[in-house]
Amino acid sequence: xxxxxxxxxxxxxxxxxxxxxxxxxxxxxxxxxxxxxxxxxxxxxxxxxxxxxxxxxxxxxxxxxxxxxxxxxxxxxxxxxxxxxxxxxxxxxxxxxxxxxxxxxxxxxxxxxxxxxxxxxxxxxxxxxxxxxxxxxxxxxxxxxxxxxxxxxxxxxxxxxxxxxxxxxxxxxxxxxxxxxxxxxxxxxxxxxxxxxxxxxxxxxxxxxxxxxxxxxxxxxxxxxxxxxxxxxxxxxxxxxxxxxxxxxxxxxxxxxxxxxxxxxxxxxxxxx
Amino acid sequence: xxxxxxxxxxxxxxxxxxxxxxxxxxxxxxxxxxxxxxxxxxxxxxxxxxxxxxxxxxxxxxxxxxxxxxxxxxxxxxxxxxxxxxxxxxxxxxxxxxxxxxxxxxxxxxxxxxxxxxxxxxxxxxxxxxxxxxxxxxxxxxxxxxxxxxxxxxxxxxxxxxxxxxxxxxxxxxxxxxxxxxxxxxxxxxxxxxxxxxxxxxxxxxxxxxxxxxxxxxxxxxxxxxxxxxxxxxxxxxxxxxxxxxxxxx
Numbered sequence: 143x144x145x146x147x148x149x150x151x152x153x154x155x156x157x158x159x160x161x162x163x164x165x166x167x168x169x170x171x172x173x174x175x176x177x178x179x180x181x182x183x184x185x186x187x188x189x190x191x192x193x194x195x196x197x198x199x200x201x202x203x204x205x206x207x208x209x210x211x212x213x214x215x216x217x218x219x220x221x222x223x224x225x226x227x228x229x230x231x232x233x234x235x236x237x238x239x240x241x242x243x244x245x246x247x248x249x250x251x252x253x254x255x256x257x258x259x260x261x262x263x264x265x266x267x268x269x270x271x272x273x274x275x276x277x278x279x280x281x282x283x284x285x286x287x288x289x290x291x292x293x294x295x296x297x298x299x300x301x302x303x304x305x306x307x308x309x310x311x312x313x314x315x316x317x318x319x320x321x322x323x324x325x326x327x328x329x330x331x332x333x334x335x336x337x338x339x340x341x342x343x344x345x346x347x348x349x350x351x352x353x354x355x356x357x358x359x360x361x362x363x364x365x366x367x368x369x370x371x372x373x374x375x376x377x378x379x380x381x382x383x384x385x386x387x388x389x390x391x392x393x394x395x396x397x398x399x400x401x402x403x404x405x406x407x408x409x410x411x412x413x414x415x
Numbered sequence: 416x417x418x419x420x421x422x423x424x425x426x427x428x429x430x431x432x433x434x435x436x437x438x439x440x441x442x443x444x445x446x447x448x449x450x451x452x453x454x455x456x457x458x459x460x461x462x463x464x465x466x467x468x469x470x471x472x473x474x475x476x477x478x479x480x481x482x483x484x485x486x487x488x489x490x491x492x493x494x495x496x497x498x499x500x501x502x503x504x505x506x507x508x509x510x511x512x513x514x515x516x517x518x519x520x521x522x523x524x525x526x527x528x529x530x531x532x533x534x535x536x537x538x539x540x541x542x543x544x545x546x547x548x549x550x551x552x553x554x555x556x557x558x559x560x561x562x563x564x565x566x567x568x569x570x571x572x573x574x575x576x577x578x579x580x581x582x583x584x585x586x587x588x589x590x591x592x593x594x595x596x597x598x599x600x601x602x603x604x605x606x607x608x609x610x611x612x613x614x615x616x617x618x619x620x621x622x623x624x625x626x627x628x629x630x631x632x633x634x635x636x637x638x639x640x641x642x643x644x645x646x647x648x649x650x651x652x653x654x655x656x657x658x659x660x661x662x663x664x665x
Binding site: 149152153156157159160161163164167168172242243244246247248249250254404 | 469471473490491492493497503504505506507510517519524526
């Protein structure tokens with residue numbers, strides 16, 4: 143297979159692996175980023191969840207077949223949180239790259255724009271999955287593990303999908319953020335509301351009891367469905383509704399990012415930046 | 416038999432940012448193996464034109480072709496023949512020089528082995544063979560620029576665009592870079608479009624495009640522009656054409 147540029151599938155593979163390689167190198171060079179990516183969920187697990195272990199009981203709800211401890215319950219939410227933060231970190235690095243000019247070297251590549259952005263997305267997902275498995279390794283020593291070791295494998299496709307969703311959301315946001323300084327707003331208006339208005343910290347039936355409106359907001363939140371997709375797949379099950387919604391959200395965010403970075407239609411065009 | 420395509424053909428290109436007109440009906444061409452200077456003050460529209468040529472933005476008015484390939488319709492084929500050095504530094508400062516090359520080469524479908532081979536040869540040509548393993552952040556401004564030029568040549572483009580490549584450099588570094596690029600034109604038959612607001616970078620035999628307030632006021636050899644305006648220097652010719660004073664950095 144060749145395109146108008148004369149590129150074959152091998153050339154595309156070289157380009158993809160180059161973009162993933164650079165992302166991995168940058169991640170390894172930024173040790174603080176790796177440490178903070180791990181410390182954040184571990185603080186939630188070791189301090190927050192331990193403190194609330196006896197206060198918040200979790201009834202038997204799917205996919206669980208027995209009562210589970212609170213720290214077991216919030217683990218899928220923390221896995222999704224790692225990916226959400228990583229998606230936003232990628233977004234931050236795209237804004238930084240744009241300010242520093244590095245983004246231009248990517249965008250003037252002769253490969254199609256959709257392929258370049260998709261490769262960037264894949265690179266971010268690969269890094270986020272590494273972080274999640276590092277977290278699971280530590281959590282294992284806290285006796286948090288799937289019912290069988292197979293769960294470590296069955297959760298992988300869910301992590302890929304949720305990572306793609308958060309990465310695409312981050313990419314879309316990065317197109318709208320002109321300056322690095324504006325990124326703090328993303329923390330306040332995207333990450334925290336998404337995380338707290340979800341099933342990450344408490345089951346939705348409990349939310350419904352206290353506030354039907356908040357329950358509906360949680361149900362419309364893409365983060366909720368990423369958490370449930372991960373939760374079920376960690377237990378070797380499939381949350382079909384969440385699977386469909388995560389795919390749908392991913393498609394919408396990715397399409398938005400492609401339009402935003404399209405030379406003819408995008409935000410950069412309008413802003414001259 | 417049809418004539419060989421122009422390295423760069425810009426025909427009636429215009430661009431606006433909202434109500435602000437950045438480029439207005441700009442037309443000129445760059446022949447293969449020639450050195451063309453795009454001369455204009457800051458804000459003349461040079462960087463906007465660069466963004467359109469490299470398809471960071473799409474040209475909504477007019478047509479841009481690189482070696483006969485329309486940038487809008489055959490952007491891949493056009494960009495494959497193009498090397499770019501942007502005004503802003505675009506090296507990844509956290510990576511080594513060679514790692515920057517490997518990444519750039521991958522963006523053009525070239526594997527790491529070939530990238531290292533080409534990178535080493537081009538670095539030697541630029542007199543930087545001992546800096547391949549250094550982190551980009553440890554290079555001086557002039558060295559960074561030369562590394563960026565080497566990087567832009569890795570995929571063996573036939574047209575090289577340089578957007579104000581000597582800004583912020585000392586006199587010697589500026590002269591070295593200009594001489595290096597002029598030598599590349601002679602050695603490789605490379606077409607070069609060099610934008611600048613510094614008149615001392617223009618030689619009488621260069622092709623010159625005078626861009627002012629988004630319009631191409633003159634397109635010819637520097638000597639011909641001087642003759643047409645009845646002036647002795649390209650700086651004086653620029654002043655006559657635009658009414659604005661040009662800067663001589665030296």
